[in-house]
Structure formats: C-alpha cells, structure tokens
Amino acid sequence: MDMFLSDLSTQTSLAYISLRFLVFPSVLVIVGGFVANVIYPRVQDRYLRKKAFTERKSLIAEDIAAEMNTYITSWRRLVDTANYAHQRQNELLEESDGNLSPSAEAELDACAERMATFAESRNVCRDKLHSSLSRCRLYCDENEQSIIEDYLRWDEAQVTKSLEDLPTLKDWRLWERKLLAVSQQSLR
Missing domain, CATH: 1.20.5 (Single alpha-helices involved in coiled-coils or other helix-helix interfaces)
Structure with missing residues (x-):
C-alpha cells in the first residue's frame, strides 16, 4: 500500500x-x-407551465380586444338602425298624414327585423365579452378587477337605456381602452 x-x-x-x-x-x-x-x-x-400560462393570458387578451370591438360595432349598428327607423317612420307619417301604406309598414317591419337581428347579435357579443372578462379577472390584481367590475356595472346600465340616453361611441371606445389596458397588465 x-x-x-x-x-x-x-x-x-x-x-x-x-x-x-x-x-x-x-x-x-x-x-x-x-x-x-x-x-x-x-x-x-416550470418554463413550460409559465409559457402555457402566458399563452392562455395572451389568448384571453386577444379575445377581449376582438369581442369588445365586435360588441361596440353591434351597439353602433343597433343604434344606427334604430335612429334610421325612427327617422323613416316620422318621414312616412308626414308623407301619409298619419296613415301608413302597406309598403311603408313593410319597410318599417323590415327595419324592426334588422333591429331585432342586431340586438340578438349584440347580446351574443356581450355574452362572449363578459365570459372573456371573467376569465381575465383570474389573472388580475384587485385594482384591475375593480375596473372590470366597473365596466360590467356600466354595461348593465346601458342595456335598459332609451335610444336618446345611450352613450356615444367615444364613451364605448374609452371603456375599450381601459379594458385593453387591464388585459395587457395581466400579461405582465
């Protein structure tokens, strides 16, 4: 040794x-x-879980952006169609001294059908948007959650308003910017 x-x-x-x-x-x-x-x-x-988590949040943010835009467009179409129908009804009533012809009634009925279609489309878009916002709340802090909840309360109030009381497109776009900022914050 x-x-x-x-x-x-x-x-x-x-x-x-x-x-x-x-x-x-x-x-x-x-x-x-x-x-x-x-x-x-x-x-x-850990890396793959974090990547999948970030991808889910990114998809939710993209869904919110697309669905909010579609929802605003549906509202705008509904309001524009309602304004047109109201204006056209007044014109037809003035032309006919209060008695609408069958063709005028058919025209107003077509407007009412379009409004019903747009209202249904708006409701579908609204449901999708609210679903995405609920998913987004899973990833948000309390401040961001309160912004989403404020929007949901505000949106709920818009459904029951008359045509004259509805917010402008500018108001909708302001909420869109706030919600997109929230969804972007949740990605960080």
Missing part, C-alpha cells in the same frame, strides 16, 4: 492513472446525470 501512495506523484503510477482517467470522469458523469435527469426536467417543466 505504501508503494501505491508513494507512486501517486508520478504519472505512471496506478493511483494517478485511476484518479485521472476513472474517478474524475465518473464524478462528472454522475453530476451530469443528476443535472440531466433531475434538475433540467424541473426547470423545463
């Missing part, structure tokens, strides 16, 4: 060769295996 340890200093000794060519590479293989089999999968799993 003395001879084994005394020859450690020479490059031809059995101990030197064993340490240099067997022990160090073995330690490296063991450490590398540990990193590759234990640490790397954990890091990769």
